[in-house]
Amino acid sequence: MTNQPNLPVVPENAALLDTVVTKHGMFSPSAGGDTSGFGGLVERFELAPAAMKPFGGWFDDVSDAIVKAAAAKGLPTESVFERVSIDRGEITFFVSPQNLRTVMQVLRDEPSLRFEMCMGVNGVHYPFETGRELHAVYPMQSVTHNRRVRVEVAVSDDNPHIPSIVDIYPGNNWHERETWDFFGIVFDGHPGLTRIEMPDDWPGHPQRKDYPLGGIDIEYKGATVPAPDKRRSYS
Amino acid sequence: MSEQTTHSTADPYAGFTDTTEGRVHTVTGQDWDTITGAAAGQTERLVVNMGPQHPSTHGVLRLILEIEGETVTEARCGIGYLHTGIEKNLEYRTWTQGVTFVTRMDYLSPFFNETAYCLAVEKLLGITDQIPERANVIRVMMMELNRISSHLVALATGGMELGALSPMIFGFRERELVLDLFELITGLRMNSAYIRPGGVAQDLPDGAVEKIRETLDLLPKRLKDTSDLLVDNQIWMGRTVGIGFLDLPTCMALGITGPVLRSTGFAHDLRKSQPYCGYETYDFDVPTVDTCDVYGRFLLRIREMQESMKIVRQCLDRLKPGPVMVEDAKIAWPAQLAVGSDGMGNSLAHIRNIMAESMEALIHHFKLVTEGFRVPAGQVYQAIESPRGELGVHMVSDGGTRPYRVHFRDPSFNNLQATAAMSEGGQVADIIGAIASIDPVMGGVDR
Numbered sequence: 001m002t003n004q005p006n007l008p009v010v011p012e013n014a015a016l017l018d019t020v021v022t023k024h025g026m027f028s029p030s031a032g033g034d035t036s037g038f039g040g041l042v043e044r045f046e047l048a049p050a051a052m053k054p055f056g057g058w059f060d061d062v063s064d065a066i067v068k069a070a071a072a073k074g075l076p077t078e079s080v081f082e083r084v085s086i087d088r089g090e091i092t093f094f095v096s097p098q099n100l101r102t103v104m105q106v107l108r109d110e111p112s113l114r115f116e117m118c119m120g121v122n123g124v125h126y127p128f129e130t131g132r133e134l135h136a137v138y139p140m141q142s143v144t145h146n147r148r149v150r151v152e153v154a155v156s157d158d159n160p161h162i163p164s165i166v167d168i169y170p171g172n173n174w175h176e177r178e179t180w181d182f183f184g185i186v187f188d189g190h191p192g193l194t195r196i197e198m199p200d201d202w203p204g205h206p207q208r209k210d211y212p213l214g215g216i217d218i219e220y221k222g223a224t225v226p227a228p229d230k231r232r233s234y235s
Numbered sequence: 236m237s238e239q240t241t242h243s244t245a246d247p248y249a250g251f252t253d254t255t256e257g258r259v260h261t262v263t264g265q266d267w268d269t270i271t272g273a274a275a276g277q278t279e280r281l282v283v284n285m286g287p288q289h290p291s292t293h294g295v296l297r298l299i300l301e302i303e304g305e306t307v308t309e310a311r312c313g314i315g316y317l318h319t320g321i322e323k324n325l326e327y328r329t330w331t332q333g334v335t336f337v338t339r340m341d342y343l344s345p346f347f348n349e350t351a352y353c354l355a356v357e358k359l360l361g362i363t364d365q366i367p368e369r370a371n372v373i374r375v376m377m378m379e380l381n382r383i384s385s386h387l388v389a390l391a392t393g394g395m396e397l398g399a400l401s402p403m404i405f406g407f408r409e410r411e412l413v414l415d416l417f418e419l420i421t422g423l424r425m426n427s428a429y430i431r432p433g434g435v436a437q438d439l440p441d442g443a444v445e446k447i448r449e450t451l452d453l454l455p456k457r458l459k460d461t462s463d464l465l466v467d468n469q470i471w472m473g474r475t476v477g478i479g480f481l482d483l484p485t486c487m488a489l490g491i492t493g494p495v496l497r498s499t500g501f502a503h504d505l506r507k508s509q510p511y512c513g514y515e516t517y518d519f520d521v522p523t524v525d526t527c528d529v530y531g532r533f534l535l536r537i538r539e540m541q542e543s544m545k546i547v548r549q550c551l552d553r554l555k556p557g558p559v560m561v562e563d564a565k566i567a568w569p570a571q572l573a574v575g576s577d578g579m580g581n582s583l584a585h586i587r588n589i590m591a592e593s594m595e596a597l598i599h600h601f602k603l604v605t606e607g608f609r610v611p612a613g614q615v616y617q618a619i620e621s622p623r624g625e626l627g628v629h630m631v632s633d634g635g636t637r638p639y640r641v642h643f644r645d646p647s648f649n650n651l652q653a654t655a656a657m658s659e660g661g662q663v664a665d666i667i668g669a670i671a672s673i674d675p676v677m678g679g680v681d682r
Binding site: 047137139148195207 | 314315322323327328358359487491509607629631633635636648649682
C-alpha cells in the first residue's frame with residue numbers, strides 16, 4: 001500500500017476485509033504534480049479501516065455490552081461483529097445478515113445500551129467490493145445515553161437478502177421499502193416490501209451505481225454540453 | 236388472478252374489475268344509482284383515494300382510506316409523486332454544487348437542508364473547527380429565521396386545511412416578512428444555496444442587521460394575530476384537542492422527532508442534546524406540551540417561534556466583523572461575489588486579479604470551480620434539528636471530487652408513517668388535522 005495522504009492508518013494485525021479500493025483513470029492528484037488529468041494516475045484508499053481495542057471513551061462500553069448481551073442470546077463472542085470501524089469520531093459495527101436481528105434486539109432492549117431509535121436504513125452500492133456489493137447502513141440513536149452508533153450490513157449482488165427489523169424498530173418500515181426501491185436489497189420478513197418512491201412497475205433500482213443518471217446533451221448555438229453523467233469526471 | 240375491465244360509461248376510468256377478492260367498482264363521479272345498483276348484494280368495502288391532488292393533504296400526498304361511514308378503519312399513505320432523484324443527481328456534481336440541489340428537497344426549510352449537508356461535508360473534510368465564528372452565527376440566524384417561516388406555513392396551511400382561513404392569510408403575510416429578509420441576504424426567497432461547505436456564500440449586505448431588527452420588532456405584534464386565532468379558540472379546539480393522539484412510546488418506536496415528539500412532554504431537541512454550529516452557547520428553551528394531540532403541536536410551533544426570535548436577537552448581538560469562509564484556499568470558493576449590472580456575480584476586483592494579474596489565481600479558480608475539491612474517503616452521519624424533527628445526512632465519500640452517496644433522512648418521510656397510528660378509528664375529517672400536525676413537506680418526503 002503506498003503512503004498517500006488520504007489513506008487511513010491501518011494497524012498491522014487488524015482483521016481486514018477486502019475493502020481496499022484501487023482507482024485508475026482521469027482524476028486529479030491529491031497534492032500538486034500532474035494537473036492534466038491524463039497522467040494515468042493510480043490511487044488507492046480503504047473504505048472503512050478496522051479499529052483495534054481499546055476504542056476509547058464509551059465506544060468500548062457499548063461494544064462490550066453488545067457482545068455480552070448477544071453472547072447471552074447464543075452468538076459466539078468472536079463473531080458478533082465482522083469488524084468495528086472508527087472514523088471521524090463515529091463508530092460503525094459491521095454485522096453479518098444472520099446476526100443483524102440479534103444485535104438490533106440487544107441494542108434496543110439492553111438497559112446499558114438503550115438505542116430507542118433507529119433513524120432508518122440507507123443503502124450504498126460498492127460494485128467493486130466483490131461479494132459485498134450492497135451495504136445497508138443503520139444509524140442508531142440512544143436518547144437515554146445521548147449516543148449514536150452505526151450498524152452496517154453487507155450482502156452480495158447475487159443474494160441481496162437482509163432480515164427485516166420492522167418488528168423491532170417499526171419506524172424502519174418505509175426506510176426498508178425505500179432501500180429496496182433504490183438498491184434492490186430484499187428485506188426478508190418485511191410486512192409489505194413494495195416500491196415507495198418509484199412507480200410500482202419501474203424497472204431497475206435507480207441508486208445503484210450501474211444505473212445511469214440519464215439526461216440528454218444540451219445543444220446551444222452549435223455547441224454541445226454533454227449530459228451530467230457523461231461529463232468529464234475527476235473522481 | 237383474472238382481471239377485466241368493462242367500460243360501461245363514457246368515463247374510461249369508471250367501471251368495474253373482477254379480482255380474486257370479488258368485483259371492484261371504480262367510482263369517479265358517474266351516476267351514483269348505477270353503482271349502488273350494481274354493488275347491491277355484495278359485501279361492501281369502501282376504499283377512498285384522497286389525493287394526491289387534494290387541497291387538504293398538505294401537498295401531493297395520496298391517502299388510501301378504508302372507511303365505514305365517517306369512520307376510518309385503515310389509513311395508508313401513497314408517496315413518491317414528488318420524487319426528483321436529488322440524491323442520485325448529487326453523485327454527478329461537485330461537493331459545492333450539491334448545495335444547490337439539497338436546498339430544493341424540503342423547500343420550506345432550505346437552510347436546514349443546506350446546513351445539514353455542509354456540516355456533513357465539513358465533518359468528512361475534518362474542518363468543523365475551522366469554520367469562522369461569523370459564518371456559524373449567520374448559519375444559526377438563517378436557520379432560526381427559517382424555522383419561523385416554516386412554522387408559519389405549518390400554522391397557515393394547517394389552519395386552512397381545517398377550515399380556519401384567517402390564520403392562513405396571516406401566516407403567509409408574516410412569512411413574507413421573513414422571506415424578504417432571505418431575499419435581502421441571499422438574493423433569493425427560497426432555494427438560496429447560501430450556506431456552502433466551509434462557511435456561507437457571502438457576507439451579510441449593508442443594512443441587513445438593521446432590517447432584521449426591524450422585522451424582529453414587527454413580528455411579535457403580527458404573530459399575535461395568528462396566535463389569537465389559534466389559541467383558546469373554541470371552534471379551533473373542537474377540531475384539534477384530543478385528535479391525532481400519539482404518545483411517547485409510539486413516537487420512540489416509529490422514530491418520530493420534532494414537535495410531534497415534544498408534544499408528548501419530552502424535551503428532545505438536538506440543538507440542546509447534540510449541539511452544532513455553536514447552539515450550546517445560545518440561551519433558549521425547548522417548549523413542550525403533554526397533550527400528545529394536534530392542538531398541542533400547534534401551540535408548540537407558536538412557542539418555538541418565540542424561542543427562535545430570542546436566538547436571532549442573540550445572533551445579531553454576536554455578529555462581529557470577520558471572514559465568513561474557511562481560510563483554506565483549496566476549499567473556499569475562489570471568488571468574491573458582488574452585485575453588478577447584470578446581477579450577482581464575480582466582483583470586478585477578482586476578475587481583474589485572475590485575468591490580468593495572476594496566472595496562478597486563474598488556474599486555481601478554474602480548477603476549483605470546474606473540478607471542485609476532494610474529500611477524503613469515509614462516511615459520516617450528521618443530524619440537525621429541523622422544524623420537523625431530526626434531519627439526518629448520511630454521506631459517503633470515495634476520496635473524489637463528487638459525493639459517492641448522500642442520503643437524507645428527512646423527518647417528514649419518517650413522521651408520515653404515524654398517519655395510521657394517529658388516524659385509524661377516528662373520523663375522516665380528523666385525518667386532515669393529524670397530518671397537518673405532522674407538517675410533512677412532500678419535497679422532503681420524496682426528494
